[in-house]
Amino acid sequence: MRKHPLALYGIFPRTESLVKATQDQERGRISPEELQGFYEQDFRFWLQIQKNHGASPLVDGMLNWDDPFRPLAEIWEGLSPGPLTRFLQTNTFYRPLQTVGPLHLRADILLPWSLKYFRREEEEWAVCLPGPDALHRHFSSFSSNASYALGLKILQPILQFLFSERKFSTFHLCEPWLNLKTLSKEQRKNYASILSDLPSLPYILHPHPISPSALPFYLELPIAGLCVDVTAFPPKDWKDAPWNPEISLYLGIVDMRNSRLEKEEWLKSYLEMVTQHPFLSLEHSLILTVNIDPFFLPAEIAERKFSLLSRLCSDSSLTK
Numbered sequence: 001m002r003k004h005p006l007a008l009y010g011i012f013p014r015t016e017s018l019v020k021a022t023q024d025q026e027r028g029r030i031s032p033e034e035l036q037g038f039y040e041q042d043f044r045f046w047l048q049i050q051k052n053h054g055a056s057p058l059v060d061g062m063l064n065w066d067d068p069f070r071p072l073a074e075i076w077e078g079l080s081p082g083p084l085t086r087f088l089q090t091n092t093f094y095r096p097l098q099t100v101g102p103l104h105l106r107a108d109i110l111l112p113w114s115l116k117y118f119r120r121e122e123e124e125w126a127v128c129l130p131g132p133d134a135l136h137r138h139f140s141s142f143s144s145n146a147s148y149a150l151g152l153k154i155l156q157p158i159l160q161f162l163f164s165e166r167k168f169s170t171f172h173l174c175e176p177w178l179n180l181k182t183l184s185k186e187q188r189k190n191y192a193s194i195l196s197d198l199p200s201l202p203y204i205l206h207p208h209p210i211s212p213s214a215l216p217f218y219l220e221l222p223i224a225g226l227c228v229d230v231t232a233f234p235p236k237d238w239k240d241a242p243w244n245p246e247i248s249l250y251l252g253i254v255d256m257r258n259s260r261l262e263k264e265e266w267l268k269s270y271l272e273m274v275t276q277h278p279f280l281s282l283e284h285s286l287i288l289t290v291n292i293d294p295f296f297l298p299a300e301i302a303e304r305k306f307s308l309l310s311r312l313c314s315d316s317s318l319t320k
Contacts, residue, residue, distance in 0.1 A: 010293030
């Protein structure tokens, strides 16, 4: 089996030492500077894990993002974190954004803000952000058109700055609510239009699990890659699925929604079936990844799943 590229994305889990340090800082037992040292340890830990497994481009793990939206309220006047809200059908919570006044970008702090929330070093590096659909769904007081436009306004200057000034190479747009079954024809058209209006950059789209029948909509979007959670559907459903050879397939083959380690031989046979697709014989058109953000799992379990994914990417057969 040929070697496949590997990429990771999203919010990584914090190690037990960082979780404890966060609690200690909240109780006044350690200083903010001491807490920052624990964040740095976790950043270095996950960076080395990625390098050990050959992941590219690298990501910072978003360790100081308390949820997918809250940091955006720091850079935009007129945005505020809302009440605690359950994240999909999980035991985690987040604070959706709400508008509390006219939106104004705090351009004077854009650089220090970006350095705080988007770490990178010299290697090829990717950045993860909530996509326009994720943003629009939390502006319920606006019409669909207006809320999509608001999401566009929030993302445009941040994306452009991260690309032109910080030199990020790849942009993951996380869209956990983007489900074609719940979108009207008008909303689908609006979403495609909004993506076209974003700065022309290499976007990797991570939507709600896609059924094979929904692929044609996504394959016409102006994106460089599409993450498909193949754990949500049986292998036979993907055998004759369409594909656009200009879009890289990010195959979410390792499931981060539970702590169970998949059987390696099953993953190997699944991958062999998928790579028989004619479009995927093209170089670098298939990238292996996880199906959702790793932060739902304890750090030690996430690390074991990353290792499983790495073995799946190697040239040799899967053996222990």
